[in-house]
Amino acid sequence: MNTHIVNISDMKFSNHAEDIIVTYSLGSCLGVTAYDPKIGIGAMVHCLLPSADSARDKARDNPFMFVNTGVAMMVRRLMDKGAVKSRLILKAAGGANMRGDTLFNTGLRNFEALEKLLGRNNVSLAAVDVGGTIPRTMFLHLNTGRVVVRSLGKEKEL
């Protein structure tokens, strides 16, 4: 079994059933998984910001930093490996916000960017665990496509 760790502004994919993809410490960042159950390939991206508007040069260097470019690029990579878009199961976790704040609502803006991207492509999310003020760790098990979110010592399946 290999555990692939997704860092901030990073994406990992695998088609090995014994593998697990994980990302730690999701704060305002958004973790998004995509899994094609027919061929058993899946991926996870960890996006820092909603869009590249404030840092276009960085989107060129690393598209996975941003939700709008990162999630699209992840789906494209999976399709290059044989996944079919209509079969993909997408789930999202993270997008937390600071307590009682509206200026720093990066988490909310990240999730809105994801909804906008998916809406434009007629794709819907199968499950979400976003918002609040809690940190989250997200796991994708390649053998089944199971997604687990761990927060404050408790795990739940998405």
Next chain:
Amino acid sequence: MSEVVAIPSCAHKARALLEDPNADLSELGRIIEHDPGLTANLLKIVNASFFSGHRPMRTAHEAIVRLGTTQVLQFVISTGVAPSFVQKIEGYDLAPNMHLQHSVTVAMAAQELGTVLGLDVPDYTFTAGLLSGIGKQILGAYVQVDVHPILELAITEGLSFDQAEDSVLGINHAELGGLLLESWKLPVEIVNVVRYHLRPDEFEGESLALDLVHIGNVLAKMIGVGLGVDGLNYTPSRKVAARLKLTPELIDTVSANVVTSLGGVRDLFINCTEDSCTL
């Protein structure tokens, strides 16, 4: 509390460098400057009466230049840090390398914010940001605080985590960190930033470093590096945001720059998870 000197750190790597006659001292400086434990202990020693006679030292770099010799640095590190005490911060569910990463991210975010805003950033801002969470280590490692009642109170009563700490413990980790550094006779500017970094509105006076570290801490928590169970459960100051004229676009730019810069110090974090630096 002044006896508490064992702050999780990469002391082993630093000591190995000191024992190497061909060691690159600039690399040693880089390690110390990115390590809350080594920086705190270095400033504690250099500001003690033994070395007094000049103005207080506020940055690790200044202190290294002042001390100068390898022998003195070796003394500082071997007396100031006890790696056997280095441990996970149980109460806050923070692995030591996670706290190190979070501390460095706060410091880098504070510095970067000032740079992006075009401000004349005070030289001790990075140091103050690096040390801002030091109170958590005291509460977690020595008092072995049970974080669950604090967390539960924060959730049920809608309090920020530091307010809940006040209710349960009678003190919050920022205030405790300030008291510790005050007892170590660190410069008052740094003590004030650490003490008020969660509640800058309570500070009577003006401190750009405090404003920058307050927002730097917010950004580090949003970026998510080294988050503990307290998560994002803190309230940003609207007054500070207004004073610095922050916008979502500016916050995004700073966050992107910080994450990119973190790549340049990742080797320090990896060193701290090696067997040689068992935490």
